[in-house]
Amino acid sequence: MRFSRVTVPTLKEKPAEAEISSHELLLRAGMMRGVAAGIYSMLPLGALALRRVEDVVRREMNDAGAVEVVLPSLHPADLWIESGRWNEYGPEMMRLSDRQGREFCLGPTAEELITDIVARTAPSYRDLPVNLYQIQTKFRDETRPRFGLLRGREFRMKDAYSFHSDEGDLDRTYERMRLVYSSIARGCSLDVRVVEAVTGLIGGDVSHEFMVVSDIGEDVLVYCGDCEYGANAELESHAPGHTFGGDESGSAEEVHTPGLVSVEEVASFMGVGPALVMKCVIYVTAEEVVAVFVPGYREVSEAKLARVLGTDEFHPMREDERARFPAVTAGFTGPVGLEGVRMVFDREITGARGLVCGANRPDYHLRGVEEGRDFSAEPAFDVAAVVQGDTCVRCGGGLEIARGIEIGHIFKLGVKYSESLGANFTDRDGKVKPMIMGTYGIGTSRILATVVEQHHDDGGIKWPVSVAPLPVELIVIKPGRPEQAEAADELTRGLAGRGMEVLVDDREVSPGVKFNDADLVGLPLQVVVGKKLDSDGTVDLKTRYTGERRAVPVELAVEEIERALEEAP
RNA sequence: CGGGGUGUAGCGCAGCCAGGUUAGCGCGCGUGCUUUGGGAGCACGAGGUCGGCGGUUCGAAUCCGCCCACCCCGACCA
Secondary structure, three states, X not given: OEHHHOOOOOOOOOOOOOOOHHHHHHHHOOOEEEEEOOEEEEOHHHHHHHHHHHHHHHHHHHHOOOEEOOOOOEEEHHHXXXXXHHHHOHHHOEEEEOOOOOEEEEOOOOHHHHHHHHHHOOXXXXXXXXXXXXXXXXXXXXXXXXXXXXXXXXXXXXEEEEEEOOHHHHHHHHHHHHHHHHHHHHHOOOOOEEEEOOOOOOOOOEEEEEEEEOOOOOEEEEEEOOOOOEXXXXXXXXXXXXXXXXXOOOOOEEEEOOOOOOHHHXXXXXXXXXXXXXXXXXXXXXXXEEEEEEEOOOOEOHHHHHHHHXXXXXXXXXXXXXXXXXXXXXXXXXXXXXXXXXXXXXXXXXXXXXXXXXXXXXXXXXXXXXXXXXXXXXXXXXXXXXXXXXXXXXXXOEEEEEEEEEEEEEEEEEOHHHHHOOOEEEOOOOOEEEXXXXXXXXXXXXXXXXXHHHOEEOOEEOOOHHHOOOOEEEEEOOOOOHHHHHHHHHHHHHHHHOOOOEEEEOOOOOHHHHHHHHHHHOOOEEEEEOHHHHHHOEEEEEEOOOOOEEXXXXXXXXXXXXXXXXXXX
């Protein structure tokens, strides 16, 4: 592959639209181009890199006994109506209709299609399990596409679906997929953490996400430093601390706290820490007002609250809604004597004494409040977000909090789709039962971006060998000189003979341009054919990852390159 | 959807507030000469619906209105 003949439009300057490294570098290295918000064209080198990632995925899936299929991107509406997700998915789904007015969508995922296919085979327990997967372009009309390939509206994903005759069999495949996903991440040189996750629109009871820890990650995850526990912060459960509350007091007393609303203001006015102040956040749902109480040093977790309330249709009370709910005293709401409002307490409040909270009267707080005496926190829930220093529910170890990029997500679906779509099998006992399903997604274009995010420096990308678009870039300093051109040709042939394809920079530009572009594009190994060829018959060999560079005799170059590639990350 | 920002040559930007000749700069691109191991120099040159539509004005990149696109924060989502 010759640089001069391949479209690799490298950019010297950072494109204005790029905010994070992977976005910037994929654009600057001439690997992709933006087309519209969240939609990208992959140029030759980007397309190769994406293919490498997908090859890793394909190999691992095949090894695990899954079988590849190719499904359409265009799905008829009726399947989605049958499963109930035509409405559930909402504006996130790209919809369109054909010339007859029949409705379709561009598939955001493929449970409906695949379940329908398997259902039509009317299998018996003898035919199960099956595990089918595809690597396809998916469409989700994200409310806010961003970060280049990390959150696009059109993106590449491998999705697999397994069908079982009993739970135990699903469990086995699920475990297998869990291992496969970790191994895919390793194969792409990504450190991944497996965390418990919420199932969202896909449904099911149990799910795990595969997270790459990164500051630019859009998720927050929690994991234990001492045991295997890990969870998305939306689901996380920390051990309740015993740090909330203070000493016993004779009785609660009112304190004048003019204009003091925030926990910090009230705490410092009272001369106490936030561990004594009970925070109250007012939410409004379609039916009611909910006062949520958490310790002053915590935030309400809206994801947890959604599970307590059984709906995610709520929002913090807005200024303009205050008039409708006179019982709520903005900034001074407390649980003592509060009427006409649903109260939700965090479990850390149970048994707490000596608390400071709103007095349900403007400009007044109460102090010395005691749960059980002055108000009841029954029933209490886990509705507070984790904070640094919380301990693990499993082993009591210290919890770590980090941001993460979700590269994969696996679900035990159960019978959600097989029931709604009539995907049944005949069991050993002759009875017809719904198949038990699992679904396993991994974002290949997102992995590509994540790899760049994790493997780069100021000069550009540092592709790990396993997913590099090509293994070697051959820089010919003066392609016009016959000796150099011939040596380059010979090296290219020699490497091709051993299965190593080469990007040859044969452009008539100054050496600095080629060196910089080579670092930017970031192929694992650079071979420089230049003046040393004339002077002492050597070429330079540079490992992009380490920056290490050495001269090797040209006749040994092919073996040396092969060896260096085996050693490179 | 709420808030903020930006649209001027392939890319990065200035000009706009205080309207006024052929709309500039850097990079990139073309030609020629010189250069050639870490983004070369000189000379000449090509390249623009100033996001779109409408308005104000003798005159609009510049002022006003509407629309569109892109980016950021949030809400949302997986």
